[in-house]
Amino acid sequence: MHFDIITLFPEMFSAIKEEGVIARGIKKSLLAIHTWQLRDFSDNKHRNIDDAPYGGGAGMVIQVKPIRDCLHKIKQNNPDTTVIYLSPQGQKLTHKLALELSKLKSITLLCGRYEGIDERVIEHDIDREISIGDFVISGGELGAMVVIDAVSRQISGVLGNQNSLNDSFANGLLDYPHYTRPETIDGQSVPAVLLSGHQANIDAWRVKKAEEKTQTKRPDLY
Numbered sequence: 001m002h003f004d005i006i007t008l009f010p011e012m013f014s015a016i017k018e019e020g021v022i023a024r025g026i027k028k029s030l031l032a033i034h035t036w037q038l039r040d041f042s043d044n045k046h047r048n049i050d051d052a053p054y055g056g057g058a059g060m061v062i063q064v065k066p067i068r069d070c071l072h073k074i075k076q077n078n079p080d081t082t083v084i085y086l087s088p089q090g091q092k093l094t095h096k097l098a099l100e101l102s103k104l105k106s107i108t109l110l111c112g113r114y115e116g117i118d119e120r121v122i123e124h125d126i127d128r129e130i131s132i133g134d135f136v137i138s139g140g141e142l143g144a145m146v147v148i149d150a151v152s153r154q155i156s157g158v159l160g161n162q163n164s165l166n167d168s169f170a171n172g173l174l175d176y177p178h179y180t181r182p183e184t185i186d187g188q189s190v191p192a193v194l195l196s197g198h199q200a201n202i203d204a205w206r207v208k209k210a211e212e213k214t215q216t217k218r219p220d221l222y
């Protein structure tokens with residue numbers, strides 16, 4: 001999967017490019033992440049890419065031209081890329097949507113700041129608008145990183161000796177509880193079945209616990 005990211009803060013993406021699961025996917029050539037500084041597509045010496053809103057009001061709006069020029073450049077190499085805009089008005093990101101996006105060859109993520117971007121970009125240049133949840137954050141960058149992580153872990157080989165089939169939500173349930181050494185700490189013991197060596201009983205217990213946990217913590221999923 002090839003990710004292109006249009007942003008005013010490309011340095012933020014070092015958080016995922018240099019560490020953890022995504023870094024490993026890049027090393028294995030299963031993932032590529034390319035950031036584009038939107039200011040490089042400014043047409044003035046001040047590198048401005050925004051202006052005041054028509055009709056007045058607070059804040060600044062990112063202009064059409066730099067975004068369109070940047071997308072044009074990206075599409076020279078990736079003509080079939082799916083362009084996604086991160087915004088609170090988008091379709092809610094879920095496991096199911098991440099799995100669907102993981103089948104694509106190339107994704108371009110447009111990160112907004114300030115009050116947003118000129119609506120004509122959304123009308124003409126964006127394939128999908130995605131939201132990571134019903135809240136506002138200062139920019140689309142953290143949202144883009146959430147999308148990249150959720151999508152990348154669905155790509156075969158990106159996770160090391162595990163796979164995403166056991167992730168919470170993959171089977172519609174939350175995860176079962178986990179324990180490791182020691183067997184007892186501060187009077188709290190590991191459930192006996194996990195020490196029994198009886199794998200069928202362990203599997204059945206885990207399914208029961210996953211169902212119980214889903215019912216109490218997330219009845220809306222059950």
Ligand code: 4G0
Nearest residue numbers: 087088112131132133136137139140
């Ligand atoms: C576009 C995404 C981008 C519009 C981005 C804000 C939350 C999300 C931004 C706005 C973001 C999310 C209209 C406030 C940047 N905040 N929920 N902030 N408006 O996915």
